[in-house]
Amino acid sequence: MPLSDTREISLEELQLAARNHGLPLEALRWPVTPAGLHYLLIHYDVPVVDAASWRLELGGLVEQPLSLSLDDLRARPHAEHAVTLECAGNGRARLTPRPVSQPWLHEAVGTAVWGGTPLAGLLEEAGLEPDAVEVLFTGLDRGVEGGEEQAYQRSLGLHDALMPDVLLAWEMNGEPLPPQHGAPLRLVVPGWYGMTSVKWLASVEAIGEPFRGYQMTAAYRYRDDEDEEGEPVTRIHPRALMAPPGIPDFFTRARTVPLGPVQLDGRAWSGLAPVVAVEVSTDGETWDGAQLERDVGGRWSWCRWTFGWDPPGPGDYVLRCRARDEDGNVQPDDPPWNLGGYAVNGVQRVPVSVR
Amino acid sequence: MPLSDTREISLEELQLAARNHGLPLEALRWPVTPAGLHYLLIHYDVPVVDAASWRLELGGLVEQPLSLSLDDLRARPHAEHAVTLECAGNGRARLTPRPVSQPWLHEAVGTAVWGGTPLAGLLEEAGLEPDAVEVLFTGLDRGVEGGEEQAYQRSLGLHDALMPDVLLAWEMNGEPLPPQHGAPLRLVVPGWYGMTSVKWLASVEAIGEPFRGYQMTAAYRYRDDEDEEGEPVTRIHPRALMAPPGIPDFFTRARTVPLGPVQLDGRAWSGLAPVVAVEVSTDGETWDGAQLERDVGGRWSWCRWTFGWDPPGPGDYVLRCRARDEDGNVQPDDPPWNLGGYAVNGVQRVPVSVR
Numbered sequence: 001m002p003l004s005d006t007r008e009i010s011l012e013e014l015q016l017a018a019r020n021h022g023l024p025l026e027a028l029r030w031p032v033t034p035a036g037l038h039y040l041l042i043h044y045d046v047p048v049v050d051a052a053s054w055r056l057e058l059g060g061l062v063e064q065p066l067s068l069s070l071d072d073l074r075a076r077p078h079a080e081h082a083v084t085l086e087c088a089g090n091g092r093a094r095l096t097p098r099p100v101s102q103p104w105l106h107e108a109v110g111t112a113v114w115g116g117t118p119l120a121g122l123l124e125e126a127g128l129e130p131d132a133v134e135v136l137f138t139g140l141d142r143g144v145e146g147g148e149e150q151a152y153q154r155s156l157g158l159h160d161a162l163m164p165d166v167l168l169a170w171e172m173n174g175e176p177l178p179p180q181h182g183a184p185l186r187l188v189v190p191g192w193y194g195m196t197s198v199k200w201l202a203s204v205e206a207i208g209e210p211f212r213g214y215q216m217t218a219a220y221r222y223r224d225d226e227d228e229e230g231e232p233v234t235r236i237h238p239r240a241l242m243a244p245p246g247i248p249d250f251f252t253r254a255r256t257v258p259l260g261p262v263q264l265d266g267r268a269w270s271g272l273a274p275v276v277a278v279e280v281s282t283d284g285e286t287w288d289g290a291q292l293e294r295d296v297g298g299r300w301s302w303c304r305w306t307f308g309w310d311p312p313g314p315g316d317y318v319l320r321c322r323a324r325d326e327d328g329n330v331q332p333d334d335p336p337w338n339l340g341g342y343a344v345n346g347v348q349r350v351p352v353s354v355r
Numbered sequence: 356m357p358l359s360d361t362r363e364i365s366l367e368e369l370q371l372a373a374r375n376h377g378l379p380l381e382a383l384r385w386p387v388t389p390a391g392l393h394y395l396l397i398h399y400d401v402p403v404v405d406a407a408s409w410r411l412e413l414g415g416l417v418e419q420p421l422s423l424s425l426d427d428l429r430a431r432p433h434a435e436h437a438v439t440l441e442c443a444g445n446g447r448a449r450l451t452p453r454p455v456s457q458p459w460l461h462e463a464v465g466t467a468v469w470g471g472t473p474l475a476g477l478l479e480e481a482g483l484e485p486d487a488v489e490v491l492f493t494g495l496d497r498g499v500e501g502g503e504e505q506a507y508q509r510s511l512g513l514h515d516a517l518m519p520d521v522l523l524a525w526e527m528n529g530e531p532l533p534p535q536h537g538a539p540l541r542l543v544v545p546g547w548y549g550m551t552s553v554k555w556l557a558s559v560e561a562i563g564e565p566f567r568g569y570q571m572t573a574a575y576r577y578r579d580d581e582d583e584e585g586e587p588v589t590r591i592h593p594r595a596l597m598a599p600p601g602i603p604d605f606f607t608r609a610r611t612v613p614l615g616p617v618q619l620d621g622r623a624w625s626g627l628a629p630v631v632a633v634e635v636s637t638d639g640e641t642w643d644g645a646q647l648e649r650d651v652g653g654r655w656s657w658c659r660w661t662f663g664w665d666p667p668g669p670g671d672y673v674l675r676c677r678a679r680d681e682d683g684n685v686q687p688d689d690p691p692w693n694l695g696g697y698a699v700n701g702v703q704r705v706p707v708s709v710r
Contacts, residue, residue: 006363007365007366008361008363008364008365008366009363009364009366009369010362010363011362011363011364012606012607012608013369014364014368014372014448014458014460015460015607015608016606017369017372017373018372018376018377018458018460018462019376019377019378019379019380019462020376021373021374021375021376021395022374023374024374024397024400024401024535025374026400026401027401027534027535029403030534032533033535034533034534035390035391035393036390036391036392036395036533036536037533037534037535038391038392040376040391042379042526043605044602044603044605045379045381045602045603046379046381046382048384093369100606101606103369103373104373105369105370105373107373108376142602143603143604143605144604144607144609144611145601145604145606149602165456178389178390178391178392179382179385179389179392180379180382180389180392181391181399209496214418247399247400247497247498247499247504248399248400248498248499249498249499249500250398250399250498250499250500251367251371251455251456251500252367253367253370253371254499256499256504311447312637314659327698353466
């Protein structure tokens, strides 16, 4: 991925920012993100899919390949999970030098109730052969990346593919999947960054050796230069975000907060382990614990945090929040740098002017 | 509005681009834009509104002020109109020097079926007094703009406010209005740029002289410098857009098209008069007429255009399309410059590589 040393972003990055979008941070107030506010990253184009003639081909190293219409899938066991998805590149645009790609600041997140059927059930039904080691997911979206024409493809090891909460989903918040979120069918892998939850699924294939496609080996690796093989990007690192208090300036988004007690709030999540603490700093030095509230069901969704703040007087403040999960993973003050700009979960800073 | 002479966009512009978004151009294929793909411009924050206790206050120079709940509004006559809305700043980011604000390239458009009750009926019910000259619409979204703390406010002259197709809408595509599109109630003014269709309506007030608020006098004026009073931005100028053919490169969005006949298609609209022609150029010199199809009902929505193209051979081409309306308004090749970057409807250029 090319790098930029300038703070300004290029026309190419703007083109991506104009079509994909993040969650406006005031929308952190909703436990389940309303349709259209959930972050969106379309790798290529939203493909044209005729849902009536569409079929999912489930094959490869299985005893009984399946070819399933949407009605066939609906006849399988139904499950729903509230899942927080985050783009692996969230925070990328704050790095220096900046990996030039979709230029996320810190808003590439959202929570939806995904409805569909567990992938594990279908894999059992097809019968995995003993030499299968991974499951390969192929989307209907096609494009060119790294000079290579490709359909979007990602794989999962068997252990991860068989996790009971992994879904093939055709519903989002109780409605049919919208086109931009993968209609008619997408994968949803709770706890993992969004690139794993392949949209517009065409096929699911059990394979005998690790898939080495572009999205596994060239993209989505933690590494410092192109020559390193690096480590794969997998689960979501912890992050807390604040819904900025007060009112914004239209252009700068700088916040003005009236003097007096104010409740700060936001959301926190981690795909590595449940969030156990959110801390808030209003003076740049001390950190105090926020209240946590699990107002969305299940393990895989963000929790709400609240923090009462009584500013000591008028002036300029920088508010910060940070999450810690049960495994002791915490957010760093300064984002770790890597070539792709993945998992850049540095602490959010919200400058506010109290008047 | 400040200007930038560099091609690169600033962090402030990126912040706006990351939260607001345009229509991914492949979504031009849908006659009515699916939820979440319609362009979105939130001036300040999506406000917190309790729809149960919310009321619309309709007052000012009327004989009988009204205070209406959503149920009260639902008891009035119901109307639906398919309306193409476009942001007045669409195309701004292609200007040099560039007015720095929401940096739209050319995708700030969408078509929805808005459902609600005609404004004219409510104004008649309240009884406009003879000295009323304008109707002022106040939203619940608050922010700072031009150093001035304000609720978002726009006015319409009586003639425009009483147009029969102007709606107070609580439905979008048959569903309750989503929060980001103005729930619980918004104004929809067909044919006008989006800034007029005030979201999150709090009040409608008949007033005795032209409203001189920020969004009428400082913003949304055609002018070349701050000292000019300028002319108000009102109706949507003609524009045609193409759904880029072939497949994209992830980062540059450059298109690759396989050699052979290809159907080009897109949408065209004008708020000034119905679109009567779309022309396409594939060689940079000659223009040929495209087929027009009115696949959405009513006067206020875009039409579809299609054009068969058989590239003479492999190579690089720049595809162009332009709309003309019944009043003879046409798209210029090069966008007209103005300080706010409004109505920048220069012809779209789509570079493609045929292989």
